[in-house]
Amino acid sequence: MCEENATPKTLLVAAFEGWNDANQAATNVIRHLVSRYESQEVRHIDNEDFYDYQVARPMICSVQGRKRIIWPRTTFYDIAVSPVLHLLAQIAPEPNYRWKEYCTQTLHIAEDYGVNDVITLGAMFDECPHTRPLPLDISKSGCECESDREYNGPVGIPNILDAFASEAGLSTMSMWVSVPHYSANAECMQGTLELLRALSVTIGYPLAEGDLIRKAAQWRAQADELVASTHTGDYLARLERDYDLDAQAKRIASNGMPACEELIREAESFLRDGV
Incomplete structure (x- = not known):
């Protein structure tokens, strides 16, 4: 079937700042996609009851000489990666409160865009070497990865959103990359690159890597220097x-x-x- 005649498809891809985002490896996937493709801010979740402002603090910035306060909120982008494939990309600080209501609002927005597939991205610190491919754990609907089967403990909002989406009958997938804990002071662009590549395989479309390869090499070089200096x-x-x-x-x-x-x-x- 020609692309022009194919039915457009939209997938939700979500990443959250904070506990689920070691070295910003997950949320930087969304930022990278927004910068590389035609993207539009299409929806927000602004309910301030979701956030503790002493934890997710508002930011102040100067715009054309005027001070502006930027409040924590969820932003959804419509990213056109091809004429027949769009990503509804969700990026936000992890909410502090009312996760059930938050996930319900997210799925209502996904429904508005005809989403049937939900992909959550995450990154965790772990004991792994930066000199090897960073470990990836991928779980699909009804098929847990090995680490999920073995894990018992606290979870973050990606896990909760994944569970809510699955209960709503959507196809779900979670992707987590492990980041060396000794590299905690630098954005892990290697992790971002590996999540992006896994996402490409999942959606069946080669996503543009742009300067991620160069930035990943810089990250590895910085990790080499850190190991040598310590x-x-x-x-x-x-x-x-x-x-x-x-x-x-x-x-x-x-x-x-x-x-x-x-x-x-x-x-x-x-x-x-x-x-």
């Missing part, structure tokens, strides 16, 4: 060894050899404890 090379070597052992275990398991995976995990644990 003399944490031994720690990085341990993270690399653990990463490689885990990757080897997953390769063997994917070939139908779960017993070997367990043996490798036991060896990994033994080597780690012996450090």
